[in-house]
Amino acid sequence: MGESSAQGIILLMYNPPEDHLDRLRSIAPGYEFRVATSENEAIRLMPEAEIVLGNRYFTQSLPFARQLKWMQSNSVGVDLILAQKDLLSQKGIVLTCARGVYDNEMALHALGLVLSLFRSLHLLRDEQLRHSWQRHRLRDFEGSRCLILGWGSLAQKIAGYLTAFGGRVSAVRNQSHDSEDGEIKIFGRNSWEEQLPLTDLLVLCLPKTAGTMRLVGRPQLEKLPATAFVVNIGRGGTLDDDALADLVRNRFIAGAALDVFEQEPLPSAHPIWTIPEIIVSPHVARSLEGPNFKWFALFENNLARYIGGQPLLHQVDYARGY
Structure with a gap:
């Protein structure tokens, strides 16, 4: 040319x-x-x-x-x-x-996943498909201690929604020290793991970098209470999916909702598919659009x-x- x-x-x-x-x-x-x-x-x-x-x-x-x-x-x-x-x-x-x-729609999707976990909507749907009038324990979200990993614009949008629904939100940022952003306590990389035993909801909003690969692995997940929920709305690979599946299946963690995975599409043989307490959301927090994007x-x-x-x-x- x-x-x-x-x-x-x-x-x-x-x-x-x-x-x-x-x-x-x-x-x-x-x-x-x-x-x-x-x-x-x-x-x-x-x-x-x-x-x-x-x-x-x-x-x-x-x-x-x-x-x-x-x-x-x-x-x-x-x-x-x-x-x-x-x-x-x-x-x-x-x-x-x-x-x-995409912050608004992704934050709304994250909120939907959180409320589904706390209100057991996924388990109730499974009962419906079995024509089973079986009730499940439903938990109140108000007062829940929520820890968000990452503090970019998406995390801040999610924090606003969780706070509006009564959550007690703190966050983690890649910094050496603890700080505050308005009323939100921000923990640094040296202290955030100390918050895990006090966490009811862990939300991952992390970018995928060399420093965030499997940042939340088995050692971190094992620090969570058995009643805790995990949501990943950021990038696949920042969470150890295999460790999470094992801990949820053995009831060391109450449940999870994942929109992103280490391997996508999630392999059909992966155990996550068979664990009722885990919600699989196939990377859809950001809607399909077009022709006007x-x-x-x-x-x-x-x-x-x-x-x-x-x-x-x-x-x-x-x-x-x-």
Whole structure:
């Protein structure tokens, strides 16, 4: 392909609706927009791209980038992209993520999972399918001691919902010291495990990094009371799924609700499928969308900031992994 006379090339890794594309063009009138509809097309178009918007085909075509300055992901977690962080750094590419775009629906999903555990809705549904008038013990959520691992925007949204329903919320942040954020007590990496024996609900909202892989393993899970519940709404791999399954099955933990897993899809032979006290939510906290996606507004906003020379929103720190 010959050199373009445009100011630069913006490569879209998705098929944009006309109104969204029109807004992008009005934001960056000097740029040429191209759309990759296949992996081969992305590889062919990547060498001339200055900006890439969207995840699809990005990792496959990244090695062919010659002029790329900025990549905007439509995902919050970018661990798959960061598998090539050395290449990204070598090429001097800025990576931004979709942090905050899905907070509300993910927090609502987390709240639904929490209330299902406390009110045994999953067990009652199982009884219904058996045509069984069998009652289960239902627990009151008010006053429950909730510990959230992670303190990003999603965790803060979940904390608001849990507090509104009467939970006593604290959180954990990757810092050396304890602190406070408003009325929320924040524990640092050196002290958070001391809170586990006092925890009724443990919620994982962690990014997937080298430092968070299996951060909650058997030693941490064994510190929880036998009445505790565990919810993972963050990233798979931050929780030891096998250890959790064993402890719930043997009633050392009361139950769990998982939206993400170490291996996805969850293998059909995994014991988690057969444990009634564990709710399997197949990575659906973020809804399937289209053709108008929630991240369109972020893409347009960040493109305007790029064109205007302003700092980009939600820039990923390659060293931290999020």
